Amino acid sequence: MKxxxxxxxxxxxxxxxxxxxxxxxxxxxxxxxxTDMQMLALLRKSASASRAASGEFKGAGxxxxxxxxxxxxxxxxxxxxxxxxxxxEQIRGTVEEVLVKMKEEGTKIQVGDLLKRVFAPEVFGxxxxxxxxxxxxxxxxxxxxx
Numbered sequence: 308m309k310x311x312x313x314x315x316x317x318x319x320x321x322x323x324x325x326x327x328x329x330x331x332x333x334x335x336x337x338x339x340x341x342t343d344m345q346m347l348a349l350l351r352k353s354a355s356a357s358r359a360a361s362g363e364f365k366g367a368g369x370x371x372x373x374x375x376x377x378x379x380x381x382x383x384x385x386x387x388x389x390x391x392x393x394x395x396e397q398i399r400g401t402v403e404e405v406l407v408k409m410k411e412e413g414t415k416i417q418v419g420d421l422l423k424r425v426f427a428p429e430v431f432g433x434x435x436x437x438x439x440x441x442x443x444x445x446x447x448x449x450x451x452x453x
Contacts, residue, residue, distance in 0.1 A: 308323045395440065405421065
């Protein structure tokens with residue numbers, strides 16, 4: 308934030324202040340932001356909202372405001388790209404291991420039950436993984452084995 312102020316980068320400063328405010332507001336709720344994955348989700352949610360706003364501005368003929376939103380999206384994606392998450396291959400391997408264990412136990416296999424086991428603290432509990440990616444891969448694996 309200090310660097311953005313020194314460089315007089317108003318777009319970056321605006322993004323950082325917005326994220327700081329959203330984080331502070333979340334800390335006052337029952338679900339504060341404690342992990343990198345939660346912060347990544349906040350970044351992506353904010354970027355999505357800015358993309359939608361940009362589209363509306365373009366539709367209304369306000370190119371200046373749309374350009375500002377596009378720059379903010381670019382900055383948020385830059386920050387989001389800095390967060391390392393598990394690769395699809397690592398996720399696939401872990402999901403397949405859990406699926407094999409469930410088959411050995413003779414448990415009826417459904418996507419919801421599989422995801423509950425995958426997101427258990429001993430499997431993906433604190434690892435940097437996106438839930439949407441895990442769900443997508445789990446559905447693919449179940450479709451392949453059916």
